[in-house]
Amino acid sequence: MKKRIKFMIGPIYNYVRKASHRRRYQYRGYYEKLKVMDDTIFYESRDGKSLSDSPYAIFKYLVNHPEYKHFKHIWSINSSGEIDNVVAPYKGLNNVTFVKRHSKEYLKCLATSKYLINNSTFQSFFIPKDEQVYINTWHGTPLKSMGYDIPGNPAQSQNVIRNFLSADYLLSPNQHTTNIFLESYKLKGLYHGEIIQEGYPRIDSTYHTDPGVFKSLLAELALRIDPNKQTILYAPTWKGNSVSKAKNDMDQIIRDMSYLKQRVGEEYNVFIKVHPFLYNEARKFSEIKDLLIPDAVDTNELLSVVDILITDYSSIFFDFLVTDKPILFYIWDYQTYKEERGVYLSEDKWPGPTLFTIQEVSAAVRDISKISDDYTPVYQAAKEKFTAHDDGNVTPRIVQYIFNESKTPLNVIQPLEADKKKILIYPGGLRNNGITSSFINLTDNIDFNKYDVSIYMNRPTSDEILKNLEKVNKQARFLFRDDFAVNSLYEDYRDKFIHHSGAHTAFTKKLYPENAYRREFRRVFGRTKFDYAIDFSGYSLNWAKYILAANANKKLCYMHNDLLSDSERAINGRKPHRRNLRGLFSVYHRFDKLVSVSSGTMELNRNNLSEFAEEFKFDYAMNSINPKKILQLGSEDYTLQYNEINKVGIQEPLPNNLNFVTMGRLSPEKGQDNLIKAFAQFHQGFANSKLYIIGEGPLRMHLEKLIADLQLQQSVFLVGQLENPFPLMTKCDCFVLSSHYEGQPMVLLEAMTHGMKIIATDIVANRTVLENGRYGLLVENSINGLTDGLNQMARNELNNKLDEFIPEEYNKKAMETFYRVLGR
Structure with missing residues (x-):
């Protein structure tokens, strides 16, 4: 009932109560x-x-x-x-x-x-x-x-x-x-x-402003200015990390400027120009009322009357170079600022001395002629590098080029690289899961000499997402959806209805607000055009609708699993993906390609979902891996990781034990309950055996109870999510995957890269990855089948049956399938 009320009144409430929505x-x-x-x-x-x-x-x-x-x-x-x-x-x-x-x-x-x-x-x-x-x-x-x-x-x-x-x-x-x-x-x-x-x-304003007229303007603004004195301007930059959280540096500014005015005020006018983000705070202080330059005053006109500029990291000093007058850099917080924000130029390239106390600043003002002479070479080099075009006539050149379409040659850069194909890709939420691993691997393998990659997603809101974001190849760029769509009330309701019911019927297809989604794409990306737009997650209509609205030549949606089964999967009596996936199915026909992650999964999805799109649209591209990174992570020191998991009572895998490991979300489709029950039977004959289950999910409490009911607390361990699971995995003797359905399990590819022995349920995806048992033992998808596999492992029956997996060869094939579905 609450959901229905929210559905009915949500947009109207936003319009009435929220000015930003209005x-x-x-x-x-x-x-x-x-x-x-x-x-x-x-x-x-x-x-x-x-x-x-x-x-x-x-x-x-x-x-x-x-x-x-x-x-x-x-x-x-x-x-x-x-x-x-x-x-x-x-x-x-x-x-x-x-x-x-x-x-x-x-x-x-x-x-x-x-x-x-x-x-x-x-x-x-x-x-x-x-x-x-x-x-x-x-x-x-x-x-x-x-x-x-x-x-x-x-x-x-x-x-x-x-x-x-x-x-x-x-x-x-x-x-x-x-x-x-x-x-x-x-x-x-x-x-x-x-x-x-x-x-x-x-x-240009610094060149063309009349200093006498401008000083009169400052006097009219109630600023204390003596036209017979030279003028010092202190213009510190903004030190905050967001507009709404600018740090309040006013106490220091007031203290420093009071000291400076006491020392040099007889010879100089002293004024303060703070960053606009700090101005409203600064104007509250009566102590600087006659020193504080109003925010409305144009900075470059102001520079025409300044004789000495004191600043820190503000871009104002670059503009001031055209005056040939001295600059002092007062950087009392330099080390902190450099670490927190960073700077582009080393101190030896700054066109003035770097000073760390207000006493040093005062002394520098009194010795300004010598400082000017000493810094002339650096000053002139900076002027040549940063203000070579600033001759006082920039504005007419710009105006004529834009408004008159002047053919006068200007220095114009057009950054678009026509030889590269542009990809826009939604990666999913970048949570810790197989889709995220697959996506990170894709960015490591894609040829950036031929493709320009933009990643479209929500703002990161957790450490988990930020950590995964850090793992993405730095040659890709992130473009974040930063706010609400610009819709009408009617469009908001149509969007809500489509999310609730999908666009399955002729009536609901007419309700699909395609123009609103295209407008939203334009809001985020402006006039940008892409060659390919990819919904790599493939689990949400909320993102598919924007990928479909992209200004792109070809639109693809990934299918990482047996999606019909996933739509019906129940957890604690609920089917969490049913509405999202059913809505997504209803727009499948709008995509150019529906890309499963293995040939077997493609056949399964095509058979199950052919009512939603033409058969020729179903294709596949295998998940790529990063063998070098996987092996590197596996060689990291296990001691630190074990110290963490040992705190919660998890025993270390010992060489004299028979250690099995599995990894995946604690969710019904992963079949961990079957594996635990199979292990219970196996454990009766092999008391020194251990089972480690890496991952988190909604079934943790259910699995904890199952382990307790079977009295396996000292032999089966729910390890939880690990930042790097490979040191623990590789200390075990065998990797087991008990899933009921998968798309193309990344964990199998990772275990195979480490040369581990593998037992997996005989489902389409596992069969495809293991090439019908070439790289691992396939067993019946049942408790008895898993028990039999564990026994075969214990009897060393796998040793001579499996081929060596060569990850580099696999990866080459995987990327070839990716480029093929793009249509290279």
């Missing part, structure tokens, strides 16, 4: 119904907190040149008194409008403006239209690590990458920043647009 619904309406308005430019800088940076530089140029008077300019602004002074000069212009961020008018303008210019990111509901031109100017040359180079969860940069993929143009001031886009954000091989490496429009 914005999405409203934006979707404007996006679908309103046309794009030519000659309209929509600007946003720093989430609407200011008119600043390169968007402001482009705006000023267009407004002040009559040949562009036909353009209508719309600025996104937050409601703030501080921005009024910047906005005031433009309010009287007929072709300039200001809209409040998040308002209905804001959403309309975002959905209908021809040109969109942002120096950071639009929010996660933004979707580019084909008719729109999105220019992302970004906001600085990076010193600190960016994108996938930032330590920790890689999903923290997802909205940035999403915006980049949506942009037609990215502005880059230098090759270093271009490399950050291509490598650190992994745009190389995927980004469809152009990177214009011609300098930053915003730096």
